[in-house]
Amino acid sequence: MEQEFWQARWRENRTGFHEAAPNSLLTRHFPALGLTAGQSVFVPLCGKALDLDWLCAQGLRVTGVEFNEGAVGEVFARQGLTPEITRAQGLIRYQAGDLTLFAGDFFAVAAAHLGAVGAVYDRAALVAVKPEERAEYAAHLNRITGTAKQLLIAFSYDQSLMDGPPFSVPGQAVEALYRDTHTVTLAEERAADGRIGKLCNAQEQAWLLTPLT
């Protein structure tokens, strides 16, 4: 999805994807990944999600990437942190304590930016990517995280009822993207709330992705 599309949404405050509390599928299913304090979680297309704060509160090292620099700054401000801001090969790196957020393009993130990644948390990231760019997204994510385990939260609905984003990413699509690298397990499925729930009767699904050995 083009950068200008997303920057316009942030400018115009059309950020209905932003939730007022950490996603309960995160708080229920992230523990199944078995990360311990001090390990690192990567959050692609992170927005200013309160999920970041919840992950920090688990004692994890949290790294994210987000196009919108204002959103990145807001996460540090609400945590009362003053970030060190540096340039990092096409990205702007905000860092304080165990929280590092890159302002810039996910596809510009390299493995060296992240270091060792214990797990990936994808909420409303894969579903934000145009369907024709999904395979590239998943391959890049695996490349830069060493094919880490993952909690993926996605929507599934009849795509003819609404234009994305968020796009519908049904189970077959999750399988097709990740079956060569991970075991894909549906942890929970529930009716989505908000506009997508009302308009399209969408389901919100939490997937656990375990790397194949």
Ligand SMILES: C[S@@+](CC[C@H](N)C(=O)[O-])C[C@H]1O[C@@H](n2cnc3c(N)ncnc32)[C@H](O)[C@@H]1O
């Ligand atoms: C649907 S929102 C989800 C945000 C967040 N994960 C959440 O749950 O609130 C998608 C976010 O990804 C960002 N984004 C889209 N494409 C991106 C890219 N290629 N690189 C970095 N950020 C991107 C957008 O600016 C937007 O904030």
